[in-house]
Amino acid sequence: MNQATYRVDVTKEQFVFSAAHFITFAGDICERLHGHNYGVRASVEGPLDANRYVVDFIALRDAVLKQTQLLDHHVVLPSDHAEIKITSDEKETTATFGDRRWVFPNEDCVILPVTNTTAEEMARVIAERVREQTREQFGDAIHWIEVGVDENHGQWGVCRLPWSDTPA
Numbered sequence: 001m002n003q004a005t006y007r008v009d010v011t012k013e014q015f016v017f018s019a020a021h022f023i024t025f026a027g028d029i030c031e032r033l034h035g036h037n038y039g040v041r042a043s044v045e046g047p048l049d050a051n052r053y054v055v056d057f058i059a060l061r062d063a064v065l066k067q068t069q070l071l072d073h074h075v076v077l078p079s080d081h082a083e084i085k086i087t088s089d090e091k092e093t094t095a096t097f098g099d100r101r102w103v104f105p106n107e108d109c110v111i112l113p114v115t116n117t118t119a120e121e122m123a124r125v126i127a128e129r130v131r132e133q134t135r136e137q138f139g140d141a142i143h144w145i146e147v148g149v150d151e152n153h154g155q156w157g158v159c160r161l162p163w164s165d166t167p168a
């Protein structure tokens with residue numbers, strides 16, 4: 001029986017996005033708005049295909065790059081936070097936390113389906129979007145996708161998602 005497992009990792013220099021955010025922690029402490037040069041990596045595990053690939057590096061690279069570029073030079077805000085409320089009109093997006101208020105041009109913001117804009121949650125959103133973007137091309141045999149988001153030179157939040165509900 002073949003015990004080998006195979007995985008593709010993409011860790012490219014271009015997988016960087018500069019973004020502003022703030023999170024809450026310890027219940028009611030809300031950070032000041034600040035930025036990071038985030039790094040991203042992605043891995044996919046599965047069997048070898050007819051090319052003897054798990055998946056094509058280039059296809060995975062391009063899918064991850066698209067997601068990093070969508071976040072680059074934006075303010076990243078959470079749609080699902082219990083205390084940070086996000087509202088938008090035709091021009092501006094307003095975030096509030098208690099009596100604190102931040103107002104941004106709409107085009108400067110990306111609102112993510114997360115509770116808190118931690119590296120872990122951003123990793124999950126990128127993984128979901130890369131999986132969705134590549135599912136047809138990569139097929140059903142893949143086992144999982146994992147995405148890591150580095151907030152500060154070696155502080156990684158990592159999320160691994162099953163490729164499908166019914167693994168091969």
Ligand SMILES: Nc1nc2c(c(=O)[nH]1)N=C([C@H](O)[C@H](O)COP(=O)(O)OP(=O)(O)OP(=O)(O)O)CN2
Pocket residue numbers: 023031117118119120151152155157
């Ligand atoms: N597991 C996680 N821990 C922390 C996260 C996270 O996303 N996942 N995030 C934060 C904060 O966002 C914090 O702003 C991290 O920023 P960082 O610059 O690393 O923290 P410092 O300001 O202390 O570092 P300096 O090097 O002094 O700027 C915290 N934890």
